[in-house]
Amino acid sequence: MEVIICPDADEVGRVAAAKVARVCADEERPVLGLATGSSPLAIYAHLAAKVEAGELDLSAVDAFALDEYVGLDRNHPESYASVIARTVTEPLRMDPARVHVPDGAAEDVEAAAEAYERAISEAGGVSVQILGIGTNGHIGFNEPTSSFSSRTRIKTLAERTRLDNQRFFSSLEEVPTHCLTQGLGTIMDARHVLLVAQGAAKADAVAATVEGPVSAVCPASILQHHRRATVVLDEAAASGLRLRGYYQHVYAHKPGWQRFA
Ligand code: GLP
Numbered sequence: 001m002e003v004i005i006c007p008d009a010d011e012v013g014r015v016a017a018a019k020v021a022r023v024c025a026d027e028e029r030p031v032l033g034l035a036t037g038s039s040p041l042a043i044y045a046h047l048a049a050k051v052e053a054g055e056l057d058l059s060a061v062d063a064f065a066l067d068e069y070v071g072l073d074r075n076h077p078e079s080y081a082s083v084i085a086r087t088v089t090e091p092l093r094m095d096p097a098r099v100h101v102p103d104g105a106a107e108d109v110e111a112a113a114e115a116y117e118r119a120i121s122e123a124g125g126v127s128v129q130i131l132g133i134g135t136n137g138h139i140g141f142n143e144p145t146s147s148f149s150s151r152t153r154i155k156t157l158a159e160r161t162r163l164d165n166q167r168f169f170s171s172l173e174e175v176p177t178h179c180l181t182q183g184l185g186t187i188m189d190a191r192h193v194l195l196v197a198q199g200a201a202k203a204d205a206v207a208a209t210v211e212g213p214v215s216a217v218c219p220a221s222i223l224q225h226h227r228r229a230t231v232v233l234d235e236a237a238a239s240g241l242r243l244r245g246y247y248q249h250v251y252a253h254k255p256g257w258q259r260f261a
Helices: 009-026 041-052 080-089 109-122 159-168 184-188 200-211 219-225 244-252
Strands: 002-006 031-034 062-065 067-070 128-131 153-156 178-181 192-197 229-234
Touching (some): 002 244, 009 041, 009 128, 009 192, 009 229, 041 080, 062 109, 109 153, 109 178, 184 219, 192 200, 192 219, 200 219, 200 229, 219 229
Parallel strands (some): 002 229, 031 062, 031 128, 128 192, 192 229
Antiparallel strands (some): 067 178
16 A cells, blocks of 8 residues: 655645546546545545646546435435535536436335446446545445445444434434445455545544554455555544554655656
8 A cells, every 4th residue: 555644634635636636647538436524525625626727627527426325315415416516526517417426315225236336337447436434444334344345235334433424414313324335346446546534533443444454344454455555644644553654755755757746
């Protein structure tokens, strides 16, 4: 894994956005993998600035979000369909018809999950998957002990996750209990994976992901098996890493041709 430690959360967004832009420039028909949550918001802000400046055009790019709540109306302001429209599609001037979110309101959730997997393959697979991380080590909504080969499917949310996400709703009862999420196998199929984390609350999950054993108890640790995994952290999120100094040394001596920021 390439681990990049930045002085603050905004720099995390700048560096990660540069990585996304680099992959988009390198591929003929790039496909973006989107994440919700607060972690990637700085990436989207920096990408939006590039679009604004005419340095990046995402209007013909396909994109796939990681997950969606089950049992929440698509038009609810906290459905991931609404969140992605608000934080990604509009500011990045993407084509809404090309930005996909799993259909958590489908009558046949299993069929919706299969259709989502098919749509990703038909688009050519994801070029770069943006990821945040849950305090329990989840990526997407793949909670601890999720199968490493899982595909898009319905999952029951961990109580930890519901408590963490309660801030977006008026009460804990309002937080859905289920979701539709890309599996760990789906995420691992992306050609690049890019995980960002900010703040001390993520330090333990980040340490387990980067330096812990690969174990389904920390689902994000599967990323150690990915050929092109980049982890961009602020100092607080990196504070639990034993090899901090080494990662800083490697980044400072990165050969020019490998640099993207
Ligand atoms: C959410 C999402 C994840 C996200 C994580 C962390 O519930 N399903 O994709 O990475 O939890 O969220 P945040 O970035 O707000 O801390």
